[in-house]
Amino acid sequence: MRPISVHPVRHPSARLAVAAAVLAPLVLTACSSGDSGGSTDGKAGGSQSNSKPATVTVTPSGQAAKAGEPVRVTAQGGRLASVEVTDGKGKALKGRLSDENTVWTSERRAAPGTTYQVTTRTSADGGATDTKKASFTTTAAQKVNKVELRPGKKTTVGIGQPISFVFDHPVANKAEVEKHLKVSTSNDTEGSWGWMKDWSGRDRVDWRPEEYWKPGTKVTLDAQLNGIDSGPAGGWFVRDYSTDFTIGSHQVVKVDLDAKQLTLERDGKKVRTIPVSGGTPDDKRRSWKGTTVLMSKEGTINMRSETVGLGDAYDKMVDYSMRLTWSGMYAHAAPWNSGYFGRANKSSGCIGMSTENAAGFYDQVRVGDPFVTTGQDTKGVPPQGNGFSNWNLSWTEWQKLSALK
Known part of the structure; x- marks a missing residue:
């Protein structure tokens, strides 16, 4: 029986250069020899096969192995009958054998800060079979991305x-x-x-x-x-x-700031129309146009003008708040603006409506519903990243944002 030889792997981020590393061999737990020959005259002392178990190499290896690479198991002088690699939680890594059954490669990569157990079963060219067990541990991540x-x-x-x-x-x-x-x-x-x-x-x-x-x-x-x-x-x-x-369901909210009204459509049919007031047509308070997506239904929240660059213009508790952008555009109840609903755009950028209409509308819309806003009293479409402005790009333009283009 021969131990599994393990190639040392150097971590590229290590601060100390290591000229050579002597690693403990993988532990051999059991093996069986090939078939033995018997005598022809019935006497003891028949000859036994001299075949040797296959040599198996596992990478990565050691107690400071490099993470981020597939686990690779290679057999020399024989073939791999089976390979099992499990992590510290006992979860198996899936993998594939080469056509010659001499190399097994995991589909997933070795994760940082994890101990892996490796069990191999091999058949040697001369007929001997062998089972070996070993382990290696990857270095922990210095920084974790979530x-x-x-x-x-x-x-x-x-x-x-x-x-x-x-x-x-x-x-x-x-x-x-x-x-x-x-x-x-x-x-x-x-x-x-x-x-x-x-x-x-x-x-x-x-x-x-x-x-x-x-x-x-x-x-x-x-x-x-x-x-x-x-x-x-x-x-x-x-x-x-x-x-x-x-x-x-197929729901689209259409906000026409020229007509100062909002229409909820479901499956192509109008469900309700609501008089609204959009953003005041000046440099700072215009509403965004184009397609936004309802990000969240936030109920009653405190809205403060200083958070959207409007100084101390307002500090209000606002009911039935429905977020459309990260920069602060909402649809919500705005009873203080009741004289302008359906008549003029006089908000600080949000789509305001009566409390009664806001309550009913709030119950009908769903996170993920698109809001399509049109009108001259607007300031352009939100940039990508400010809420879900994805639909303001054509399909061709959107595909260009992929890193795999």
Whole structure:
């Protein structure tokens, strides 16, 4: 029986150069020899095969192994019958054997700060079989990158809702990260990822279909990021992310600021029309136009003008607040502006309506519903990253934001 030989792997970020490392061999726990020959005259002392077990090498190896690489098991002088690699939680890494059954490579990469157990079963060229066990531990991540993910699990959202990741730290390896974000749908919806800066200044990537989602579509996201390096200053991902959600009815909110009215349409039919007042047509208070997406229904919140660059103009508790951008555009109840509903745009940028209309409308709309705002008294479309402005780009323009284009 021969121990598994392990090649040392040097971590590129180590501060001390190591000329050579002597690593403990993988532990051999059991083996069986090949077939033995028997005597022809019935006497003891028949000869035994001299075949030797295959030599198996595992990389990465050691107690300070490099993370972010696939686990690779190689047999010399024989073939791999089976390979099992499990992490510290007992979860197995899936992998594939080469055509000759001499090399096994994991589909996932070794994650930082994890101990892996490796069990191999081999058959030697001369017929001997052998089972070996060993382990290695990857170095811990010096910085961990985390994400905020929308929408949440088991939710039902509107036809304009994108899948959205906002990262805690910069992502330089955008293409590598994007490769590991898998979206599947119940009806093979086509879509694409697009990278941008979030309103917070952090890196962000959204996935949207070519057109609005079809009602009833079931969507699953599987982001296998554990073990992926986001690049310089970004750190490692040390967990996977997932979500699943369903697309609700086909609802679109149309806000005509020339006519000063809002119309809710469901499945192409008008559900209700509400007189509104939009942003005052001056340099600071105009409303955004184009397509925004209802981000959240926030109920009663405190709105302060200083948070949107309007000094001390107002400080109010506002009911039935529905967020449309990160920069502070909402649809909400605005009873103080009742004299302007349907007549003039006199708000500080939001879409205001009566408390009664806001209450009914609030109950009818769903997070993910698109709001399409038109009118001369507007200031252009929100930039990408300020809420979900994804639909203001054509499909061709959106695809160009992918790191895999």
